[in-house]
Amino acid sequence: AQSVxxxxxxxxxxxxxxxxxxxxxxxxxxxxxxWYVQYPNQGLQLLLKYTSAATLVKxxxxxxxxxxxxxxxxxxxxxxxxxxxxxxxxxxxxxxxGGFKTIFGAGTRLFVKA
Amino acid sequence: xxxxxxxxxxxxxxMGQEVTLRCKPISGxxxxxxxxxxxxxxLELLIYFNNNVPIDDSGMPEDRFSAKMPNASFSTLKIQxxxxxxxxxxxxxxxxxxxxxxxxxxxxxxxxxxx
Numbered sequence: 001a002q003s004v005x006x007x008x009x010x011x012x013x014x015x016x017x018x019x020x021x022x023x024x025x026x027x028x029x030x031x032x033x034x035w036y037v038q039y040p041n042q043g044l045q046l047l048l049k050y051t052s053a054a055t056l057v058k059x060x061x062x063x064x065x066x067x068x069x070x071x072x073x074x075x076x077x078x079x080x081x082x083x084x085x086x087x088x089x090x091x092x093x094x095x096x097x098g099g100f101k102t103i104f105g106a107g108t109r110l111f112v113k114a
Numbered sequence: 115x116x117x118x119x120x121x122x123x124x125x126x127x128x129m130g131q132e133v134t135l136r137c138k139p140i141s142g143x144x145x146x147x148x149x150x151x152x153x154x155x156x157l158e159l160l161i162y163f164n165n166n167v168p169i170d171d172s173g174m175p176e177d178r179f180s181a182k183m184p185n186a187s188f189s190t191l192k193i194q195x196x197x198x199x200x201x202x203x204x205x206x207x208x209x210x211x212x213x214x215x216x217x218x219x220x221x222x223x224x225x226x227x228x229x
Contacts, residue, residue, distance in 0.1 A: 032216050034217060036220075041222075041223075042222060042223075043118070043205055043207075043220030043221050043222050043223050044157075044205070044207075044218075044220045045219075045220065046217045046218075046219075049217055051214070090157065094216040100145045100147075100162065100164070100209050100216050100218075101159070101162065101170060102159075102216060102218060104156070104157045106156045107156060107157070
């Protein structure tokens, strides 16, 4: 069975500081991994995805994530936080053999201080 | 591309009333998902369809909930009778086999309040 664990329900950083949101997954088969972002009163939108090509994945708005099989991790980073990055971020995993069913993590709310 | 369209955006109803939420997926997408989001339980998958056929409804909380997809461009989620604990934001999402990597496109959600 697949699962996703996001470490920290809330993360607070200063504007210009490094953003690091942690995600660990469990999957019995090679997974597809995703980060989605949700702004207030909106649906989720895809930030980036890992599909077994390069292990370092670049997404929109300067975010990137690295797939580390040995650590079963897919942490999300951004070198310099911007006020507009304040949102909730969800890590998700899909089992390629199980069709399109996707398991979402509990989410991490990012606060950016001026 | 208009994206996934959901209606209504907000719904306030009284306990015991029937509620119908609507979704139009992105044209050409063959997967459709219904999710519920609450503070307590996070994002929960309720049911998903492939080519208009329900594939997995194990997340539907109880018999009061039902979902249909009569054609490729329309789906409904119905709650009858509604209860205060059904208050949540309900999202519809769609995806396509041709995407290969299974990413989903979400609608803006319907915020349901049951009083």
